[in-house]
Amino acid sequence: MNLTIILFIILAAVAVASAVGLLVSRNTVYAALYLVLNFATVAVFYLLLGAPFIALAQVTIYAGAIMVLFLFVIMLLGSEVLPKAKVLPWQRPLAIVLTVILLAEAGLLLFQRLQLTVGLANPDASVNTTAALQDLANTLFNQYLLPFEVTSVLLLVAMVGVIVLTKKEKGEPG
Amino acid sequence: MDQTIPLSWYLAVSAVLFTLGALGVLIRRNPLIIFMSIELMLNSANLAFVAFARSFGVLTGQIFVFFVMTVSAAEVAVGLALIIIIFRNKHSIDVDLMNSLKG
Numbered sequence: 001m002n003l004t005i006i007l008f009i010i011l012a013a014v015a016v017a018s019a020v021g022l023l024v025s026r027n028t029v030y031a032a033l034y035l036v037l038n039f040a041t042v043a044v045f046y047l048l049l050g051a052p053f054i055a056l057a058q059v060t061i062y063a064g065a066i067m068v069l070f071l072f073v074i075m076l077l078g079s080e081v082l083p084k085a086k087v088l089p090w091q092r093p094l095a096i097v098l099t100v101i102l103l104a105e106a107g108l109l110l111f112q113r114l115q116l117t118v119g120l121a122n123p124d125a126s127v128n129t130t131a132a133l134q135d136l137a138n139t140l141f142n143q144y145l146l147p148f149e150v151t152s153v154l155l156l157v158a159m160v161g162v163i164v165l166t167k168k169e170k171g172e173p174g
Numbered sequence: 175m176d177q178t179i180p181l182s183w184y185l186a187v188s189a190v191l192f193t194l195g196a197l198g199v200l201i202r203r204n205p206l207i208i209f210m211s212i213e214l215m216l217n218s219a220n221l222a223f224v225a226f227a228r229s230f231g232v233l234t235g236q237i238f239v240f241f242v243m244t245v246s247a248a249e250v251a252v253g254l255a256l257i258i259i260i261f262r263n264k265h266s267i268d269v270d271l272m273n274s275l276k277g
Contacts, residue, residue, distance in 0.1 A: 095200035106189035119178025158248035
């Protein structure tokens, strides 16, 4: 057991536990905070995989922007705790059985068929240099320039769409 | 003593997170939590992307993660706006009440 494996196991346990916490918490605010914890652990995974830019983008975009938007909406709606609705009796067991099957399929594929035993070594110090970031920027702005520009149009459309959707029409009460 | 972690371990974590996200979509009826579960699934896919990028030694996987993040930001903005409109019309956001297309 070396340090990397111990770190990996702890991170994996925290990630899975926070995902389970998201599923079982009745209060939506707690669920959002569990998800923030999950995003933070995944960001540390990215650091382990030698992708510091993606790790920081994860923290700022997901844990920062997206989850704050979620928290705003949760508090705006005042729907922290939903009243217990009547549930279909077979829904929850069926869902659990189906997801167990899905997980078993994934495990079978990963560990029986693919046998991806290639080891991923710890990143060396070169991933933290400017040259590594320049490589990423070169790929993004040369090879993937068109998708990058299309992304800006997508964000613009989403922004305009949200404004149009939530605008109150003239004479509408409330 | 080797300092390497097999690629399949990362993919296993990714698969477990994806499965938990799918379970959340199936069993919860608060649309906000369903949304968060979808984010969890996108995130697990991102983890698999970065692990494969590291394994093959290419940067393309990281670029894809960047695009997935942007698309999910747009998706969350539109989805939350829809939830707000539904709440304004029905005064509840329980998914069981959203059974008619007419507002």
